[in-house]
Amino acid sequence: MKDGGRLAAAIDVLTEVDTYRRPVQDGLKEWGRRNRFAGSGDRLVIGNLVFDALRHKLSLSHIMGSTGARAHILATYALTWEFGVDGLVAALADDRFAPEPATAEERARLESADLDGAADHVRADVPEWLWSQFAAAYGADAVAEGQALARRAPIDLRVNRLKGDRDRVIRRMGHLPLEPTPISPVGLRLPPARAKDKAPHVQAEEGFRKGWFELQDEASQLAALVATSLAPTQVLDYCAGGGGKTLALAGELGNRGQIYAHDALKLRLAPIYERLQRSGARNVQVRDPQAATLDDLKDRMDLVFLDVPCSGTGVWRRRPDSKWRVTENALQGRLREQSQVLDAACGFVRPGGHLLYATCSLLPCENQQQLGAFLARNAAFEPVSLGERWGALFGEDAARPRFSEEGYATLSPATTGTDGFFIGLLRRREEG
Known part of the structure; x- marks a missing residue:
């Protein structure tokens, strides 16, 4: 699939998730069952689009002037994934399975990406009914706390001291960009994947099967x-x-x-x-x-x-x-x-x-x-x-x-x- 078709699929999945309030994984699994032609790489990109759109749902709605799935997915591709308006226009024009081309208003909103006047809970991407608790707990830092929660997470591993130490795991898994966690003396961290990229499947590693480490934040x-x-x-x-x-x-x-x-x-x-x-x-x-x-x-x-x-x-x-x-x-x-x-x-x-x-x-x-x-x-x-x-x-x-x-x-x-x-x-x- 080209990106245009992937954008259309992500819009379909997100529409279903929003309509029926179902878990994203269920929606993605059902879409994959109905569209068996899609490869694993396609399913990965579609899932990443949907998850990233949900991370920034309120701020993207404000930027686009719409709460619809189309607006969220287009903005995710152009802004969050940094392909820009030109990249989005090209993706929509290059695939007969793509959604309708971006309108003049959509392009203008994406180009300005304006959050001026947005409420704090919108800028933080926190549900409005929970905002009073965030504001009371974190004060002037509440928006920053919400924005940090809207980013992708790294993959953290806990080294099993019963079977080795952190240096050994790093040596044996040198093909991965592992770094020691900043605080925990038994932790290792992989940076979050970007945009279309796939995160490493660490549970397929020899070290995981042998019990050298577990996934744990x-x-x-x-x-x-x-x-x-x-x-x-x-x-x-x-x-x-x-x-x-x-x-x-x-x-x-x-x-x-x-x-x-x-x-x-x-x-x-x-x-x-x-x-x-x-x-x-x-x-x-x-x-x-x-x-x-x-x-x-x-x-x-x-x-x-x-x-x-x-x-x-x-x-x-x-x-x-x-x-x-x-x-x-x-x-x-x-x-x-x-x-x-x-x-x-x-x-x-x-x-x-x-x-x-x-x-x-x-x-x-x-x-x-x-x-x-x-x-x-x-x-x-x-x-x-x-x-x-x-x-x-x-x-x-x-x-x-x-x-x-x-x-x-x-x-x-x-x-x-x-x-x-x-x-x-x-x-x-x-x-x-």
Whole structure:
């Protein structure tokens, strides 16, 4: 396919996604099923167009004076991908499967690309109903935070200390432009692909199959490093999901102690078994929620790690369609779920032990405010400041997150170059 046909296909997919509020991957898969003539390269470019259009949906709508899929896709090709108006006109003229040629008004809007007078939430590409929370949390930096969330994300890898070190992985994967992550001592980063380019398929690498590394954003790595800096010997990963944090904890603890991996849904735990085998982790016990209880762990854990379900606002770089599908009702449901998880999990912390609460959200209602409400009803716990120990953990020159008054850390693309992520550390007071 030529670019004109790809533009037409992207418009069709985005129209369906907007109309039916369906996940982009489902829309792309259905388009591919109906159009089997399209090759993998075509599907890649079409997907990239759609995802990038969604990343900048509000600002492109303002520039083009239209909320339609056509306007978003044409502007993505000309502006975000930097082919310019001339490049777009040529692409539309060079293919009989292309959309209609750009109108005089479309060309004029693309040439001016004017955001003057746009509201802050439009310039930030943040849904209007969420903007008050962004503005309250980030003040004068709120627009910059939103704009950083609208860019493509890099690919971050976590080196598995059980099977090697960062230098070894770099040497063995020298064909890729890997660089050490700025903060995490076990992280490696690949820059985001540009425009039509394809990101490397790192899961096809020998190192991945042999367990030398896992895909994991640097922010998640930092949460695990904070947790293991407490030198726990008994750990409960209460919302383990597919096991990413469990594997990171096992690697940092060097297979010492005991980690219990639990999740309320058995299906979410399914990937953990293969990943554990590949990683060489031997200090992990998976607690199947249908086959075992956690009663024997009450009041025994040095650390309870809670990476709770959340709105996902911090990972909009990776899932831009979720930005426009999240609803106020869904957010309220997440808030109730987080509160319930906190109340259920805190009973496993021993006196003097710690609870680490994490989300991939940038919304204060899911983070500082959620922990504030928990502490108000649980006098046995107190906050532990991460601000006082950040430099000691990661170096005095390391980028610093935003720290709340209590010392909770909020990481973001704009401040730390990571996904949006919240880390709050609590300690259970000693009895008596």
